[in-house]
Amino acid sequence: MDEVDAVDELGPVDWIVVEFPGSRFNGQIAPALLDLVERDVVRVLDLLVLKKDADGSLEAFELSDLDEGEVGELRTYESELAMLLSEEDVTSLAAAIEPGSSAAVLVWENTWAAPFASAVRRSGGQLVANGRIPTQALLAAIEADEQEDEDAADEGAELAATEGEM
DSSP, X not given: XXXXXXXXXXXXXXXXXXXXXXXXXXXXXXXXXHHHHHTTSXXXXXXXXXXXXXXXXXXXXXXXXXOHHHHGGGGGGGGGOOOOOOHHHHHHHHTTSOTTEEXXXXXXXXXXXXXXXXXXXXXXXXXXXXXXXXXXXXXXHHHHHHHHXXXXXXXXXXXXXXXXXX
16 A cells, blocks of 8 residues: 555544643543554644743653653653644743643644545545534533523513512
């Protein structure tokens, strides 16, 4: 299979930066990530750890640069990594990290979606927009709806009590 055919078989590729305030990165996310890989839901393409000192200076580490206590089972992916992120990418991503924190940068292929994505491309379709709704935004919307329902119930109870006095 040539490189073009191999790329045509790829699923969508996503990335995240997960910050650990106080640089408390301990590798506990490894089992969850390993589960996704073993179930062929995702394929890890790139993974690195960023550490931003209190003065804002930045260090980027490949997994081989870190000790076992910091990365746990994440070393399992070391040979599979494609090193997709450039130095410019890393500098840009690091801007989101607070001083005195560390972050994991993960790039992955959504292998579960590869057959659909390939079929879309073969049929002449192309992605024109996509997005992601942050979990925090969903939680805030649910909480706002619940508060609205509570407020409406309180208003109804007050109205009923007032009408009962008349």
